[in-house]
Amino acid sequence: MNQRQLFLDHVAQTSPKPIGIEMAAAQGIWLTDIQGKKYIDGISGFSVANIGHGNPAVIKAVQDQAAAYMHVIVYGEFIETPQVQYAKKLTEHLPASLNCVYFTNSGAEATEGAMKLAKRVTKRSKIIGAKNAYHGSTQGALSMMGDEYFKQAFRPLLPDVYHYNYGSTDLLEAIDHETACVILETVQAESGVTAPPAAWLQAVREKCNRHCVLLILDEIQAGFGRTGSLWAFEQYGIVPDILLLGKALGGGMPLGAFIADQRLMHTLTYAPVLGHITTFGGHPVSCAAGNAAFEELMAHPEWIQDIPKKNSLLKSRLQHPKILSVKDCGLWMSLQFATPEITQAVAHACIQNGLVTDWFLFAPDRIRIAPPLIITEEELNSLCEILLKSMNEC
The missing domain is CATH 3.90.1150.10 (Aspartate Aminotransferase, domain 1)
Structure with a gap:
């Protein structure tokens, strides 16, 4: 056969x-x-x-790390050099408030972790997203997907999730003191590469500030130079509270991440302890590959x-x-x-x-x-x- x-x-x-x-x-x-x-x-x-x-640099990094060690223990317990080096390098190329990296297996898992973090920090449950958005297809990420065709067979999904047109006044007006977070792609991917008006994205940032709402920007597809700058949000003069990465992050290996200020991320370490946990997230071989790929990008x-x-x-x-x-x-x-x-x-x-x-x-x-x-x-x-x-x- x-x-x-x-x-x-x-x-x-x-x-x-x-x-x-x-x-x-x-x-x-x-x-x-x-x-x-x-x-x-x-x-x-x-x-x-x-x-x-x-x-060649990515291949060598994979081979060297695989020969040294692969999985050794659940994520976050041992100090694993590839994770530390890559997290440090990423944060060196991000604004000061994006200084703490939580590595996941994929972009969808980065979305899941960021949603939990937003709820934990704000103690709110309302989440606002955009129609025609794609953030992954696990159940939490699927709840944020802005297209009913792909969601209808899997309901019920997360409650208290609201979708509005990308770039609309309606989305801006929906942000209030009950909102935990707004999740947006900096540039929408699956609607066919839709870039927002700069003034609108800046207004979203300002409205989130006014109501103590976390702004989560998804650059899983847009990141790592795809839009003409290292991070797409740089072109809009704003900084998210949480940044989602995936796709190119692993240099060809499976890897995702959500990145925030350490003050926010620390809330996942207590009440309960292990507020977010993963076995294979930040796999050392994936981090070694991603780090090598990022170094290559920076070198060219x-x-x-x-x-x-x-x-x-x-x-x-x-x-x-x-x-x-x-x-x-x-x-x-x-x-x-x-x-x-x-x-x-x-x-x-x-x-x-x-x-x-x-x-x-x-x-x-x-x-x-x-x-x-x-x-x-x-x-x-x-x-x-x-x-x-x-x-x-x-």
């Missing part, structure tokens, strides 16, 4: 039509299947492979500095009658087509033509472009050529 059938029979499926490429290798921006066919990774493994695949400032030029290249090259509109933020873009069916046809044609791309959960009429930050202009031109060729075929 071939691997595809074994995959379908024994690996739990998340959709009726998985992409189904059998991978053999990944290097730089390229993915290679078992037949030797190469594909440009046009979505960076959903923003995980920000510095590309197979970076041109990867972020060149994003405006690459953004302009994409917008100039991707001109086609089938494209109805474009939304973008840094090296992150969505192209809208007339119907979801056209989008799927283009995405499938891209696969056939050697480009991996996909659509968005809440914008199925839009195709996703988010290649590794290391992509060269020549490679970006190749990506555009494949996209345009695929549009012509559909």
Whole structure:
């Protein structure tokens, strides 16, 4: 029996039509299947492979740490050098109030921890989120998801959760003295790369300040340079009370984090003790990989500095009658087509033509472009050529 059938029979499926490429290798921006066919990774493994695949420094960090030790005890009990070094390095590149890191296994678990922290700090239960938001699919994170289609089969979910349009006055007005936290993506991912008006996000920050409400910004997809700055919130002149990270955080290994001031985070250590606990969160190999990937990103400032030029290249090259509109933020873009069916046809044609791309959960009429930050202009031109060729075929 071939691997595809074994995959379908024994690996739990998340959709009726998985992409189904059998991978053999990944290097730089390229993915290679078992037949030797190469594909440009046009979505960076959903923003995980920000510095590309197979970076030698990351591989060495993984190998060295695996040889030293892997899991030794539940998170937070032993002093594990990879966790300490990575937490210190992250906080050195964040505002002073974001000085304490809680490592998790994933972005969704970072959302869960942040929600608990907000309730613990404020002693309130009301949580405000945005429609078309995606923060993960565990039950607490699912409660914050701003789309009923993905939630309806799993109700009842958390009570006292309210959703309003992203960028709306209604969301601003809903923030009051009963609110524990507001959870927003700095730039919405699954609505098709939606950047908010700066004045609105600043008003959210001011309203949270006025009512002693914690502002949680989710940069699980937007972080690590994707939007053209290391952290997307830097472009808006605000600082969150809690920052959510994941995806690129682990350098290709599973890792998430929520980051806050130590004064806030300390509330999870008493009444009750072990207020938040995880076995594998902050796994030493994942932290070693993430730390190495972050060092590589910092050592190559041109990867972020060149994003405006690459953004302009994409917008100039991707001109086609089938494209109805474009939304973008840094090296992150969505192209809208007339119907979801056209989008799927283009995405499938891209696969056939050697480009991996996909659509968005809440914008199925839009195709996703988010290649590794290391992509060269020549490679970006190749990506555009494949996209345009695929549009012509559909």
